[in-house]
Amino acid sequence: MSLRLIANWKLNGSIEFNNxxxxxxxxxxxxxxxxxxxxxxxxxxxxxxxxxxxxxxxxIGAQNICDKEFGERTGEISASMIKDMGCKFSLIGxxxxxxxxxxxxxxxxxxxxxxxxxxxxxxxxxxETAEENKRNKTYDVLESQINEALRDLNQLSSIIIAYEPVxxxxxxxxxxxxxxxxxxxxxxxxVQSRFPKIGLKSVLYGGSVNSDNASSxxxxxxxxxxxxxxxxxxxxxxxxxxxxxxxxx
Ligand code: PGA
Numbered sequence: 001m002s003l004r005l006i007a008n009w010k011l012n013g014s015i016e017f018n019n020x021x022x023x024x025x026x027x028x029x030x031x032x033x034x035x036x037x038x039x040x041x042x043x044x045x046x047x048x049x050x051x052x053x054x055x056x057x058x059x060i061g062a063q064n065i066c067d068k069e070f071g072e073r074t075g076e077i078s079a080s081m082i083k084d085m086g087c088k089f090s091l092i093g094x095x096x097x098x099x100x101x102x103x104x105x106x107x108x109x110x111x112x113x114x115x116x117x118x119x120x121x122x123x124x125x126x127x128e129t130a131e132e133n134k135r136n137k138t139y140d141v142l143e144s145q146i147n148e149a150l151r152d153l154n155q156l157s158s159i160i161i162a163y164e165p166v167x168x169x170x171x172x173x174x175x176x177x178x179x180x181x182x183x184x185x186x187x188x189x190x191v192q193s194r195f196p197k198i199g200l201k202s203v204l205y206g207g208s209v210n211s212d213n214a215s216s217x218x219x220x221x222x223x224x225x226x227x228x229x230x231x232x233x234x235x236x237x238x239x240x241x242x243x244x245x246x247x248x249x
Contacts, residue, residue: 002036002160002201002202002224003036003037003038003059003089003121003123003160003201003202003204003225004036004037004202004204004224004225004226004245004249005036005037005038005204005225005226005228005241005242005245006037006038006039006040006061006089006091006123006162006204006225006226006227006228007037007038007039007040007228007232007233007238008040008063008091008094008206008227008228008229008232009039009040009041009042009063009229009232009233010063010096010229011042012042012233013041013042013045014045015045015048018041018045018048018049018052019052020235021233021234021235022049022052022053022235023235024234024235024236024239025235025236025238025239026056026235026239027235027236027239028235028236028239028240028243029239029242029243030239030243031242031243031246031247033057033246034056034057034058034242035057036225036245037057037058037059037242038058038059038060038061038088038089039053039058039059039060039061039232040060040061040062040063040089040090040091041060041063042063043062043063043064043077043082043085046060046062046082046085046086046087047085050085050086059087059088059089060085060086060087061082061087061088061089061090061091061120061121061123062077062082062087062089062090062091062120063090063091063094064077064090064091064092064094064097064111065077065078065079065082065090065092065111065114065115065120066078066079066111066114067107067110067111067114068110068114069114069117078114078118079111079114079115079117079118079120080118082118082120083118083119083120087120088120088121089120089121089122089123089160090111090115090120090121090122090123091123091125091162091227092108092111092112092115092122092123092124092125093105093108093111093124093125093126093145093149094125094164095125095127095164095166095169096169099166105144105145105148105149106148108124108148108149109148109149109150109151109152109153112124112149112150112153112156112159113152113153116153116155116156116157121158121159121160121201122156122159122160123160123161123162123204123227124149124159124160124161124162125161125162125164125206125227126142126145126146126149126161126162126163126164126187127141127142127163127164127165127166127168127169127206127207128141128142128165128166128167129141129166129167130166130167133165133167138165138183139183139186142163142183142186142187142190143186143190146161146187146190146191146194147190147194150191150194150195150198153195153198154197155197155198156197156198156199157199158199158201159191159198159199159200159201160200160201160202160203160204161187161191161200161202161203161204162203162204162205162206162227163180163183163184163187163203163204163205163206164205164206164207164227165207167207168206168207168208169206169207169208169229170208170229170230171207171208172208173207173208174207174208174209174213177216177217177219177220177223178220180205180217180220180223181220181221181222181223182222184203184205184222184223184224185221185222187203188200188203188222202224202225203222203223203224204223204224204225204226204227205217205223205225205226205227206226206227206228206229208230209226209227209228209231209241210228210230210231210237210241211231211237211240211241211244214226214240214241214244214245215244215248218244218245218248218249219248224249225245225249226241226245228241
């Protein structure tokens with residue numbers, strides 16, 4: 001399975017939200033291929049959302065997993081528990097986790113290991129800040145985030161990387177599609193050359209993606225899909241992005 005479009009609902013949602021979202025999504029989704037779509041709701045709603053969307057092929061995943069398997073980690077959820085709920089993937093190292101929960105690349109690497117041990121596909125999120133971007137440090141920052149996250153893993157059969165510039169998340173600003181395309185190519189080159197035993201399935205772009213800018217992104221060779229926050233909260237809008245992706249890829 002290669003996921004190409006993932007909804008990151010962040011700290012949003014409710015039972016009513018799930019019902020309304022599914023109604024709006026399925027009314028507007030015109031493609032037959034829902035196999036490459038994933039939704040990451042707040043974990044407590046995974047079971048309910050699974051029931052609401054039924055057996056349509058859309059995968060449900062987590063926004064985060066614990067770096068430990070079990071024991072003294074009050075409030076956490078392990079990769080094996082997420083797997084137990086029937087999920088196939090988890091976001092790992094989203095910039096909001098790095099910023100608000102102080103997740104280091106070392107912790108992120110341990111989380112990748114947990115995902116790997118439990119056959120969950122990790123969606124590793126990387127991205128530079130506005131300041132780093134201004135100082136032309138984007139490539140250096142991304143390279144070091146990749147190196148530090150992956151270097152302790154001997155093997156990983158599947159990983160997806162989401163390139164999400166921190167300054168583009170929720171801001172309405174995005175880099176030019178050509179710039180994103182070159183950055184994705186660099187990400188693929190770095191992973192393939194330094195970590196040949198790691199199976200990079202796709203590189204997604206995240207940060208202010210919506211139905212207006214989606215086609216300018218999805219036409220480019222190395223932009224395999226998107227991780228969508230704000231625009232994914234509206235079922236109709238997310239269906240429109242999914243329709244564009246299935247037309248173009
Ligand atoms: P955004 O968020 O689409 O609202 O910019 C993306 C993300 O944080 O994954």
